[in-house]
Amino acid sequence: MPELPEVETVRRTLAPDLIGRRIEYATVASPDVVGRPPGDPAGFAAAVEGRRVEALGRRGKYLLLRLSGGVVMVVHLRMTGRLWICPAGAPAELHTHARLALDDGRELRFRDVRRFGRLYLYHVSELGALLDEAGLEGAPHAAAAAGGGLPVAGPLEPPGLFELGPEPFDPSCEESLARALARRRAPVKALLLDQRVIAGLGNIYADEALHAAGIHPRTPAGLLTTGDAGRLCAAAREVLRRAIDNRGTTLRDYVDGRGVPGEMRSYLRVYGREGEPCLACGEPVRRERVAGRSSFYCPRCQPPPRP
DNA sequence: ATAGCGCCCTGGTGGC
DNA sequence: TGCCACCAGGGCGCTA
Numbered sequence: 466m467p468e469l470p471e472v473e474t475v476r477r478t479l480a481p482d483l484i485g486r487r488i489e490y491a492t493v494a495s496p497d498v499v500g501r502p503p504g505d506p507a508g509f510a511a512a513v514e515g516r517r518v519e520a521l522g523r524r525g526k527y528l529l530l531r532l533s534g535g536v537v538m539v540v541h542l543r544m545t546g547r548l549w550i551c552p553a554g555a556p557a558e559l560h561t562h563a564r565l566a567l568d569d570g571r572e573l574r575f576r577d578v579r580r581f582g583r584l585y586l587y588h589v590s591e592l593g594a595l596l597d598e599a600g601l602e603g604a605p606h607a608a609a610a611a612g613g614g615l616p617v618a619g620p621l622e623p624p625g626l627f628e629l630g631p632e633p634f635d636p637s638c639e640e641s642l643a644r645a646l647a648r649r650r651a652p653v654k655a656l657l658l659d660q661r662v663i664a665g666l667g668n669i670y671a672d673e674a675l676h677a678a679g680i681h682p683r684t685p686a687g688l689l690t691t692g693d694a695g696r697l698c699a700a701a702r703e704v705l706r707r708a709i710d711n712r713g714t715t716l717r718d719y720v721d722g723r724g725v726p727g728e729m730r731s732y733l734r735v736y737g738r739e740g741e742p743c744l745a746c747g748e749p750v751r752r753e754r755v756a757g758r759s760s761f762y763c764p765r766c767q768p769p770p771r772p
Numbered sequence: 773a774t775a776g777c778g779c780c781c782t783g784g785t786g787g788c
Numbered sequence: 789t790g791c792c793a794c795c796a797g798g799g800c801g802c803t804a
Contacts (some may be wrong), residue, residue, distance in 0.1 A: 466797070497781095526798080543798050545782080560782085579781040581798070625799065651775060660799080668797060716796090717784085757777070758797065778802085785795085 467542040469665030470708035479722030480521045487517045487568040495562040500583035522599030525629045525664030529599045539585040545718040546582030629664040643694035646686040654682035655756035669736045674701040676735045681767040682760040735761040
């Protein structure tokens with residue numbers, strides 16, 4: 466389940482092989498995965514062909530590829546998406562939806578068994594602050610003024626991309642979380658998963674962060690203090706940092722930009738460990754459905770809220 | 773405004 | 789062994 470650490474790992478592992486490469490031609494097979502221009506794989510392919518990859522950035526769980534001519538390709542892997550580079554001759558796996566042939570005899574491939582993942586195209590002028598936030602320095606693009614030859618404008622889908630909360634490593638994270646928690650009845654976990662509050666946490670790292678902070682996932686957000694919000698942010702940072710250091714969590718599908726699985730799974734302290742002893746206190750880890758998601762926690766380290 | 777739920781989609785799993 | 793209900797969960801749209 467690509468969350469922030471997995472997307473960041475994909476970015477880091479793709480960058481050295483991708484930056485400076487020219488996309489010779491593109492094959493996009495499934496209309497489903499083309500979010501913009503909506504359902505137009507041919508238009509998408511035509512719009513990226515001939516462009517060079519200039520830089521790779523990330524914002525939340527979105528990966529951004531800045532292409533020459535002021536075009537930005539945005540990728541969201543959702544649940545089972547994979548984006549990696551392989552030799553052009555490698556047999557295409559089932560559910561390969563896009564293949565971008567590079568000028569060095571290799572291919573950038575997008576595969577997604579469940580077709581939840583999406584590819585989007587934008588012109589730099591549409592992205593505004595997002596470029597800087599994603600670490601793509603928005604140096605003026607001389608050749609980009611005209612619109613980059615993109616076939617469509619259309620609405621700025623997905624809306625989520627333009628409503629992202631602060632990155633967990635951004636100093637404004639504490640304030641955003643504290644503000645979101647105040648007077649809310651929803652379980653704290655629901656807000657951690659809300660990308661408008663903090664960008665980049667998913668089910669795995671939300672559980673890990675709550676455990677590290679000693680907060681039960683079902684705790685009504687409004688019961689938490691500003692101090693709790695601070696501890697939660699600090700816990701999230703530590704968990705995410707560690708996950709990035711270990712190149713992400715591979716449960717089944719996830720691989721990095723070179724096709725290599727991540728190592729973080731062995732270091733998860735609660736996620737996926739129902740019935741096993743808490744690594745902090747030995748109490749068996751429990752699993753419960755919170756905010757529509759399966760949630761793992763230690764009943765001793767994370768005392769349940771009093772009903 | 774907010775909270776909760778169903779939907780999308782496929783493959784793996786576990787029960788019988 | 790085969791069959792099938794069920795589960796995984798990110799984001800979004802709908803409802804009350």
